[in-house]
Amino acid sequence: MNRLFSIIVVTFNSEKYIKDCLDSIYAQECVNPEIIVVDNGSRDKTCDIVRDSYPRVILIRNTVNMGACKARNQGIEKAGGEWILILDCDVILEKGFLEKILEYAEALGREAVVLQPKIMRPDGKRIFSCGIRRLPLGRFTDIGKGMKDTKVFNSPEEIFGACCAAALYKRSILEQVKETTGYFDERLFFLFEDVDLSWRIMNKGGKTVFIPSARCYHHGNSSQSDFFLRQYLCWRNRKFILKKQDYLNFFAVCFYDFPRFLWLKIINSRFRSHNISDIIH
Numbered sequence: 001m002n003r004l005f006s007i008i009v010v011t012f013n014s015e016k017y018i019k020d021c022l023d024s025i026y027a028q029e030c031v032n033p034e035i036i037v038v039d040n041g042s043r044d045k046t047c048d049i050v051r052d053s054y055p056r057v058i059l060i061r062n063t064v065n066m067g068a069c070k071a072r073n074q075g076i077e078k079a080g081g082e083w084i085l086i087l088d089c090d091v092i093l094e095k096g097f098l099e100k101i102l103e104y105a106e107a108l109g110r111e112a113v114v115l116q117p118k119i120m121r122p123d124g125k126r127i128f129s130c131g132i133r134r135l136p137l138g139r140f141t142d143i144g145k146g147m148k149d150t151k152v153f154n155s156p157e158e159i160f161g162a163c164c165a166a167a168l169y170k171r172s173i174l175e176q177v178k179e180t181t182g183y184f185d186e187r188l189f190f191l192f193e194d195v196d197l198s199w200r201i202m203n204k205g206g207k208t209v210f211i212p213s214a215r216c217y218h219h220g221n222s223s224q225s226d227f228f229l230r231q232y233l234c235w236r237n238r239k240f241i242l243k244k245q246d247y248l249n250f251f252a253v254c255f256y257d258f259p260r261f262l263w264l265k266i267i268n269s270r271f272r273s274h275n276i277s278d279i280i281h
Helices: 018-026 046-053 068-078 097-111 171-177 193-203 227-244 250-267
Strands: 005-011 034-040 058-062 083-088 091-093 114-120 127-129 132-135 139-142 157-159 166-170 208-218
Touching: 005 018, 005 046, 005 068, 018 034, 018 046, 018 091, 034 046, 034 068, 046 058, 058 068, 068 193, 083 091, 083 171, 097 114, 097 166, 097 208, 132 193, 166 171, 171 193, 193 208, 193 227, 227 250
Parallel strands: 005 034, 005 083, 034 058, 114 208
Antiparallel strands: 083 166, 091 208, 114 127, 114 166, 132 139, 157 208
16 A cells, blocks of 8 residues: 555545545556545445445544544544545546646655645536635635636645645644644534634645646535535634634724624524624634
């Protein structure tokens, strides 16, 4: 087994996607990675597919949904690779993906500890993410999200952080930034966990580099999670991360957080039990 790469895939009722994901990994040439699937209490045939069709895959089964953060941490703890590739279960790698990203990893040496591939929509025409950008007022967005794949997105560059739908992390940096709540902060459950991890890596001086030649394809929201839950967790987790980094400020609260909180309190019932003080506490 080549221990250079460990690939961690989290599943939750993923029978529709997991075969295509794993087949795309096994179709890679020159690299023979360790593959770990962490299942978060699936009630469909996901685990049967992995167990029966992919005997080399290490399968970790949770009885309930522990959240993406906890599941990824379980995979990282088990992994033996120098590089850890985190994948969502609905991601399909292009042929040559691992070879291309390995070339950059070797060329950059110690300069980069996180590599961000180009994540495309399933049609291959529009971008899902080229990494994470930090905007004014403590906002975050996926670079290029929804845009056509043009030459603008064809140059390697240093970015704020990696989108963990598909991201390659050097094991050594993960160990440096690990907290008591894990590599990925398990208090977040899911959503914005990649922002939090990226920020901690940046604080340690680690560089994240976008690698456009390594391409993959991502459906998005394969778990079919409730829209209002996702909306609530995005708001809650962003606020939690800003407090964690001591990044909340008067202008952000007045011109973004407060108006957005009032709007969400109207349209999303999950906000009804919160009050205005929640935006700063």
